[in-house]
Amino acid sequence: MTSSLRECKACIMAKIDAEFAANLEQKIKHIDDELKVDPSTYQERMSICEGCEKLIQGICRACGCYVELRGVMRRNTCPYNKWVAIPEDVEDR
Numbered sequence: 001m002t003s004s005l006r007e008c009k010a011c012i013m014a015k016i017d018a019e020f021a022a023n024l025e026q027k028i029k030h031i032d033d034e035l036k037v038d039p040s041t042y043q044e045r046m047s048i049c050e051g052c053e054k055l056i057q058g059i060c061r062a063c064g065c066y067v068e069l070r071g072v073m074r075r076n077t078c079p080y081n082k083w084v085a086i087p088e089d090v091e092d093r
């Protein structure tokens with residue numbers, strides 16, 4: 001299921017603040033792979049967030065989270081259910 005090659009980057013934030021994005025990317029990198037979604041799921045989630053009216057400066061106005069941190073975690077769900085948590089017993093794609 002897991003791979004040491006997971007590359008979930010802070011691409012939304014990178015368009016706003018490169019230094020902050022680099023810090024966010026480091027935080028994401030240090031999260032246990034078991035807890036993270038696979039990169040394609042992550043990109044799918046971030047595409048949804050990028051098109052969402054609640055996203056302002058990389059932060060979700062509905063939950064107050066940096067979407068890149070919220071979206072990388074398997075257990076997290078969008079507050080509006082635009083993307084949902086992945087149950088523990090479901091394998092990566």
Ligand code: SF4
Nearest residue numbers: 049052054060078082
């Ligand atoms: S987490 Fe949900 S509500 Fe928040 S920006 Fe992303 S899609 Fe929109």
